[in-house]
Amino acid sequence: MRMKLAAAAAMALSVMPLSASADGEVNIYSYRQAYLLEPLLNAFEKETGIKANVVFAKKGLAERLEREGRNSPADLVMTVDISRINDLVERDLVASVDNDTLENNIPENLRHPDGKWFALTTRGRLIFASKERVEEGEITTYEELADDKWDNRICTRSGKHPYNIALISSMIAHHGEEETEQWLEGVKDNLARKPQGGDRDQIKAIAEGVCDLAIGNSYYYGNMLNDENQRPAAEAVRLVFPNAEGRGTHVNISGIQLTKSAPNRDNAIKLMEFLSTEEAQRIYAEANTEYPANPNVSPSGQVAEWGEINPDQLSLQEIANNRNAAVKLVDRVDYDNL
Structure with a gap:
C-alpha cells in the first residue's frame, strides 16, 4: 500500500x-x-x-x-x-x-x-550467500568470486548496470585494469546463468537453488525483509561484507x-x-x-542488526573516473553473454 x-x-x-x-x-x-x-x-x-x-x-x-x-x-x-x-x-x-x-x-x-x-x-555492494549451501566464512572477499570453487554457483544482474560498473571501477582502482579483467573473466566463468534481472532477483535465485552466491546492494535485502511476500527469499541468504578485514566493503x-x-x-x-x-x-x-x-x-x-560495516575509504570520485575503463572491460570479456 x-x-x-x-x-x-x-x-x-x-x-x-x-x-x-x-x-x-x-x-x-x-x-x-x-x-x-x-x-x-x-x-x-x-x-x-x-x-x-x-x-x-x-x-x-x-x-x-x-x-x-x-x-x-x-x-x-x-x-x-x-x-x-x-x-x-x-x-x-x-x-x-x-x-x-x-x-x-x-x-x-x-x-x-x-x-x-x-x-x-x-549502501554496501554485498555478497549474498545461501545459508544452506555456503558455510559462514567460506567467502570473505570480492576477489574470491573468481575462484574455481564457485563454478556455476554465482548470479548477478548485468555487468553494465551502474551498480556493477561502480564495483568494477573500484576493483580497477585497487588492482589495475589487467588484473581486474582477469578477475571479471573468472567471475563470468563462475556464473550459473546469463546475467539478468535486478538485485532482488539474485536473492530470489539463491532461494530457488539456481545459484549459491550473488552480488547486490544492502538496501535491497532490507527492503525484501520488510515485504511479506519477499521475506522468505531474503531469509534464505546470509550477508557477507566483502573485504571487511582488509580495505573495506565497496x-x-x-x-x-x-x-x-x-x-x-x-x-x-x-x-x-x-x-x-x-x-x-x-x-x-x-x-x-x-x-x-x-x-x-x-x-x-x-541495518544496525546486520553488524558493523567497514566501508572502503576509496574516493567515490576516483571510482567515477574509472567508469569508462570499467565499461570497456565488461565489453571486452563479453560479460553479459554466456
Whole structure:
C-alpha cells in the first residue's frame, strides 16, 4: 500500500509547476521516490519555514536541465549512484559549494573535491550467500568470486548496470585494469546463468537453488525483509561484507548537487546543510535501510542488526573516473553473454 501511495504522490508531484524565484522555497529534481523524501522535507520546512517543491522522474533529468539552461527552476538534484551523479558534473550542470557545515559532516571520500556533489547515504555492494549451501566464512572477499570453487554457483544482474560498473571501477582502482579483467573473466566463468534481472532477483535465485552466491546492494535485502511476500527469499541468504578485514566493503551513494542555474541558491544550501545533520541523516537512512553518510550517525534499526560495516575509504570520485575503463572491460570479456 505504501508503494502505491508513493507512486501516486510521485506522479502528482512530477507535474507540479515549479516557481523559479519564489521567496521561502527550494526546487528539487529527484530520482528518489516520494516516500523517501517526504519526511525529510517536512522536517526541513518545519525547522526553517522553507517549502520544498519536488519533480520526481525515473530518467531524463540531466537532459531536462540541459534544455532548460539558465532558466531552469531547479535548485538541487537528488539522485543515486556515483556514475549518474558524476554525469551531471561532466555535463557542467552543477555548481561548486564551499561550505564548512557540509565539509564537517560529510567525509572527504564521499564528496566531490570541488563540492560539486555530496553523499547523503551509502549502501554496501554485498555478497549474498545461501545459508544452506555456503558455510559462514567460506567467502570473505570480492576477489574470491573468481575462484574455481564457485563454478556455476554465482548470479548477478548485468555487468553494465551502474551498480556493477561502480564495483568494477573500484576493483580497477585497487588492482589495475589487467588484473581486474582477469578477475571479471573468472567471475563470468563462475556464473550459473546469463546475467539478468535486478538485485532482488539474485536473492530470489539463491532461494530457488539456481545459484549459491550473488552480488547486490544492502538496501535491497532490507527492503525484501520488510515485504511479506519477499521475506522468505531474503531469509534464505546470509550477508557477507566483502573485504571487511582488509580495505573495506565497496559502497555506493545517494547524493545531492546544487544546479548552476539555482534561483534559490541560499535556500538550497540551507537544505543541503540540513540533510547532512544527524537528525536528517537518521530519517533518510532509515527510510530505505541505508547507512548514513555522516560518520557521527550510527546505523539504526534493522541495518544496525546486520553488524558493523567497514566501508572502503576509496574516493567515490576516483571510482567515477574509472567508469569508462570499467565499461570497456565488461565489453571486452563479453560479460553479459554466456
